[in-house]
Amino acid sequence: MKRRIVSATVNNQSGVLHRITGLFTKRQFNIESITVGVTEIEGVSKMTFVVNVEDDRQVEQLIKQLNKQIDVLKVSDITDQAIVARELALIKVISNAQTRSEISGIVELFRASIIDVSRESVTVQVTGDSEKMDAIIDLLRPYGIKELARTGITAFPRGSQKSVANMKQYSLLK
Amino acid sequence: MHTKVEAEPLKEEMSGAEIFIQALKNEKVELLFGYPGGAVLPIYDALYKMPIKHVLARHEQGAIHAAEGYARVSGKPGVVIATSGPGATNLVTGITDAMMDSLPLVIFTGQVARGVIGTDAFQEADVVGITMPITKHNFQVRQISDLPRIVKEAFYIATTGRPGPVLVDIPKDISAEVMSPNFELEVDLPGYQPTLSPNVLQIKRLLEAVKNAKRPVVLAGAGVLHAKASEQLLAFVEQNNLPVVNTLLGLGTFPAEHPLNLGMGGMHGTYAANMAMYECDLLISIGARFDDRLTGNLKHFAPKATVAHIDVDPAEIGKNVTTQIPIVADAKEALTKLNEECDAKPNISEWLAHLTTYKEQYPLWYNNCEKEISPQHLIELVHECTAGNAIVTTDVGQHQMWAAQYYRFNAPNRWVTSGGLGTMGFGFPAAIGAQLADREANVVALVGDGGFQMTLQEMSLLTELDLPVKIVIVNNNALGMVRQWQETFYEQRYSQSIMQHQPDFVKLAESYGIRGIQVTSEEQAKEVLQETLNKREPILIDCRVSRMENVYPMIAPGKGLHEMIGVKR
Numbered sequence: 001m002k003r004r005i006v007s008a009t010v011n012n013q014s015g016v017l018h019r020i021t022g023l024f025t026k027r028q029f030n031i032e033s034i035t036v037g038v039t040e041i042e043g044v045s046k047m048t049f050v051v052n053v054e055d056d057r058q059v060e061q062l063i064k065q066l067n068k069q070i071d072v073l074k075v076s077d078i079t080d081q082a083i084v085a086r087e088l089a090l091i092k093v094i095s096n097a098q099t100r101s102e103i104s105g106i107v108e109l110f111r112a113s114i115i116d117v118s119r120e121s122v123t124v125q126v127t128g129d130s131e132k133m134d135a136i137i138d139l140l141r142p143y144g145i146k147e148l149a150r151t152g153i154t155a156f157p158r159g160s161q162k163s164v165a166n167m168k169q170y171s172l173l174k
Numbered sequence: 175m176h177t178k179v180e181a182e183p184l185k186e187e188m189s190g191a192e193i194f195i196q197a198l199k200n201e202k203v204e205l206l207f208g209y210p211g212g213a214v215l216p217i218y219d220a221l222y223k224m225p226i227k228h229v230l231a232r233h234e235q236g237a238i239h240a241a242e243g244y245a246r247v248s249g250k251p252g253v254v255i256a257t258s259g260p261g262a263t264n265l266v267t268g269i270t271d272a273m274m275d276s277l278p279l280v281i282f283t284g285q286v287a288r289g290v291i292g293t294d295a296f297q298e299a300d301v302v303g304i305t306m307p308i309t310k311h312n313f314q315v316r317q318i319s320d321l322p323r324i325v326k327e328a329f330y331i332a333t334t335g336r337p338g339p340v341l342v343d344i345p346k347d348i349s350a351e352v353m354s355p356n357f358e359l360e361v362d363l364p365g366y367q368p369t370l371s372p373n374v375l376q377i378k379r380l381l382e383a384v385k386n387a388k389r390p391v392v393l394a395g396a397g398v399l400h401a402k403a404s405e406q407l408l409a410f411v412e413q414n415n416l417p418v419v420n421t422l423l424g425l426g427t428f429p430a431e432h433p434l435n436l437g438m439g440g441m442h443g444t445y446a447a448n449m450a451m452y453e454c455d456l457l458i459s460i461g462a463r464f465d466d467r468l469t470g471n472l473k474h475f476a477p478k479a480t481v482a483h484i485d486v487d488p489a490e491i492g493k494n495v496t497t498q499i500p501i502v503a504d505a506k507e508a509l510t511k512l513n514e515e516c517d518a519k520p521n522i523s524e525w526l527a528h529l530t531t532y533k534e535q536y537p538l539w540y541n542n543c544e545k546e547i548s549p550q551h552l553i554e555l556v557h558e559c560t561a562g563n564a565i566v567t568t569d570v571g572q573h574q575m576w577a578a579q580y581y582r583f584n585a586p587n588r589w590v591t592s593g594g595l596g597t598m599g600f601g602f603p604a605a606i607g608a609q610l611a612d613r614e615a616n617v618v619a620l621v622g623d624g625g626f627q628m629t630l631q632e633m634s635l636l637t638e639l640d641l642p643v644k645i646v647i648v649n650n651n652a653l654g655m656v657r658q659w660q661e662t663f664y665e666q667r668y669s670q671s672i673m674q675h676q677p678d679f680v681k682l683a684e685s686y687g688i689r690g691i692q693v694t695s696e697e698q699a700k701e702v703l704q705e706t707l708n709k710r711e712p713i714l715i716d717c718r719v720s721r722m723e724n725v726y727p728m729i730a731p732g733k734g735l736h737e738m739i740g741v742k743r
Contacts, residue, residue: 011365015314019306026307057492064489070311070331070366 001052003032004059004079005155011071012038012045019069020047029053029062033087033152044073048085048154078157085155089133090115091124094144103143110136121146129153190318191220191349194282197325198226200357203253205229205244205610207237211257212297213284216349229610229639232631234261236603238268239629242277243567243607246590247615249402251278251332252607258284258346259297263304267597269339270308274594275423276400278337280328285314287347301343310338318351323359330361335368336487337400368486372503377511380458380482380499384414385518387456387480389525392416393439396423396593397461397485397505404428404586406509407460414519417529419447421462423593426583436529437538440468441729442575445536448735450529451476458482461505464494465594474734484508538579539726539742546720547696549573549648553580555696556618556646559703563588564616567605569625570596572654575725577620599628602645606632609641616708617642623649623676633686636712644707645714647679650721658724663731683714690714 010016017036024031032050039046053059059077066075095103096119103122107114112126126136133150188196194217198206206228210218221228231237234256241252252272256262262283272279286295302314311331313324324342332340384390398407404427411418411434418428419439428435437444439451448470451457457479462468469475475495482499483491491500501508540550553576556564566581567590568574574591583589590608592600605619626647636643648654656671683690691706691713693699699717706713726740 015302015306018303022306057496061489061493064493068487068489070363073365 001030001054002059004051004053004077005083005085005153006049006051006059006063006066006075007078007156008047008049008066008075009039009073010045010047010069011073012043013071016045016071017047019071020066023065023069027062027065029058033150035152035154037154046154046156048152050153078155082158083155084158085129085153086127087130087133087153088125088127088151089137090147090149091126091137091140091145092121092147093124093140094120094146095122096120099143103140106136106139112136187352187354189216189220189349190321190344190351191216193318193321193353193355194325194344194349195220195224195226196355197322197357198253199224201325201329206253206255207231207241207244207607208255209234209237209257209261211261211284213258213286213346214255214261214282214344214349216346217255217282217284217344220349229606229635231603232634233629234264235267235599236606236629236632238265238279238281239271239597239600239603240607240610240632240635241279242268242272242275242600243590243604244611245272245277245279245607246604247565247587247608248611249587250611251280251329254279254281256281256283257297258286258301259299261297262301262343263299266304266308267595267599269305269341271592271595271597271600272339273308273310275592276337276396277339278332279339280332281309281339281341283341283343284349285343285345288316288345289347291345301341305341308339309341310336312341312343314343315345315348318348318353321348322355322357326359327361327363331363331366335366335370336397336485369488369502370486370504370507372484372501372508372511374511376499376501377508377515380501381512381515381517383456383480383482383499384416384458384516385520387520388522389454390414390416390456390458390520390522391436391450391454392418393421393451393457393459393462394418394424394427395421395460395462396427398424398427399461399586401461401486401505401507402586403504403506403509406506406513408432409513410509410516413513413516415522415526416458417450417526419443419450421465421468422578422591424462425578425589426586429584430582431584434526436533438578439735440465441470442579442725442727444533444538445727445738445741446529446532448729448738449532452735454479456480456482458484460484460509461486463490466494469494469735470729470737471732471734474736536741536743541723543720543723545695547693547699547717549650549719549723550576550580551696552646552648552699552717552719553577553620555700555703556620556707557581559707560616560618564618564707565590565605565608565612566618566620567591567601567608568620569598569601569622570655571598571622571625572650572658572723572725573620573622573648575655576648598622598625600625602626603629603632605643605645606635606639606641609643610639616644618644618646618707620646620648622654623647623651623673623679624653627677630682633683633688633714637687641712642710643712645683645712646703647714647716648719649676649679649716650719650723651676652721655725661724679714679716688712688714690716692716692718694718
């Protein structure tokens with residue numbers, strides 16, 4: 001299985017998300033996440049799919065099938081391009097007076113933030129790529145995760161392709 | 175891709191229903207197939223005063239299959255209207271059928287009023303949601319001012335590129351609302367730009383491959399029909415002396431009796447056609463989509479071949495079969511270009527001689543039943559009595575395969591069958607649509623006793639509309655293909671495939687006001703078919719055929735093209 005990130009610009013019309021998820025179901029494509037939101041152009045939304053495919057042929061078929069949709073304006077597999085890809089996670093971690101400072105130490109290292117504190121828990125907000133999410137979740141798990149929500153990836157190509165292609169921002173975690 | 179619409183300035187106020195009818199007139203719609211109901215009452219009221227002809231089917235499924243037959247034969251979009259809820263859900267089979275076989279349909283469904291959508295109102299169904307995966311595109315009209323644009327776009331999408339069904343859902347209150355419409359519109363769909371002209375480099379690559387091929391074969395599918403490219407296909411084939419295999423839906427794109435025709439390929443295709451696809455070194459697919467019933471086990475499909483695939487739908491290329499020469503184009507444009515650029519023909523006389531041996535040594539065959547009618551011979555009789563130029567419609571099953579094998583189609587648009595979906599109940603209503611599209615044609619609905627009973631209520635239309643459709647029931651008192659599979663693959667456990675009680679089809683015909691005849695012997699069949707098939711009146715002929723006859727040859731499921739069974743040697 002290969003993980004591909006596919007970006008699609010679509011008409012912002014009711015039913016478009018249904019149309020596209022329906023297509024994934026019908027054609028048996030394995031979706032990891034879908035994110036949708038408006039763009040700078042009125043009436044146009046951007047969708048980012050993370051899909052698991054068996055081979056290049058399957059991803060080619062996925063893109064062709066998406067392109068067939070009348071409300072889809074443009075589709076591209078951006079996995080191999082230099083891209084900016086971000087995900088957001090909210091993590092509610094069990095914490096008490098003893099563990100709170102440890103947790104906040106981890107949070108600082110990840111450039112994440114604590115956005116809610118209660119007597120038994122703290123809620124951490126973190127943005128970044130999927131590896132960063134996995135890493136912080138792994139570190140927080142021993143404390144006890146009460147609730148976890150992830151948005152899925154939203155992405156587009158970087159402004160300039162070559163020069164920044166290999167820049168990894170979170171070297172700390174690698 | 176902009177289409178200028180003739181402006182028809184209509185200043186006065188019109189209701190949504192009137193705007194809708196006017197929009198249909200602007201699209202030059204001459205015939206509607208439908209069934210009224212609560213949510214479309216304003217539309218039917220507007221229709222009352224309008225000169226567009228409406229065909230009142232007896233079930234929505236009948237209406238939509240008739241529209242499919244009409245579209246297949248006329249080349250124009252079939253237009254269907256049904257009410258909300260059950261009216262719309264009754265269309266689902268026909269919509270899927272049209273989607274699978276790429277038939278241009280524009281379907282209008284009523285919807286409950288906007289104010290109650292989503293409340294599980296009386297006769298409400300989420301038709302847009304239901305039909306999303308089975309339409310090329312669908313719409314729900316949310317405001318009356320969008321109505322002319324949506325109708326325009328629906329017809330445009332249904333009929334361009336790869337044709338297909340488009341559904342428009344119209345809430346009842348929109349039909350009743352009033353406004354001054356604007357019909358001066360341009361179709362502007364930036365997300366929909368079908369590629370019709372082929373890439374010249376790919377065309378040259380294909381011609382180079384043709385020139386160097388030792389064992390080339392052309393596979394012609396229904397895309398050739400949709401593009402109206404039979405002439406160009408014939409020219410291309412004759413210019414290069416290429417052997418041709420037809421898909422089930424592609425029958426008639428290339429003359430059956432042409433010496434280069436190898437017949438139909440696939441599960442019940444000819445040995446020559448399937449071996450040609452197995453042994454070829456170049457396979458040129460034109461408007462065919464490599465359905466599993468054609469390819470058999472993909473591992474053994476054209477294993478030694480370079481595959482060239484011409485298709486107007488880019489998603490078909492590489493979907494099932496790896497393609498080396500992809501050509502996204504309309505079949506007519508691609509063939510025209512191929513014919514223009516072609517400069518040398520391949521030297522393949524050995525290959526052609528080899529295939530001719532296959533044709534001669536392994537022809538289609540059947541047993542002559544002594545006492546009963548051989549169904550295969552029955553088809554040959556129908557062919558003989560209609561001089562081979564009838565429009566033949568069928569359902570799915572044994573009778574369909576026999577018709578494909580033994581009714582030799584020499585011209586396009588004479589063969590109307592349910593290919594991709596394999597829909598029982600398709601054949602008879604499709605014959606009604608076909609006859610409405612071509613009043614002069616000799617239309618024969620070749621149906622099985624099983625499928626006919628799914629839509630036989632449409633016999634009402636034969637008298638009502640004065641349609642001289644001939645219904646030939648290939649009656650073996652069973653769901654023949656199911657019975658055949660149970661015999662072959664389930665050790666003769668005939669679970670629910672034999673009809674214990676059949677109606678008296680002759681009396682049934684009479685009750686609908688048409689003549690019915692039962693025939694039980696070959697002699698009688700010949701006599702009756704000769705006497706009736708060229709009459710300008712509807713007649714039902716219930717042919718009692720041999721019950722245990724099977725369709726051969728065959729590729730068993732999971733087997734390759736070269737592993738045919740039931741080949742006579």
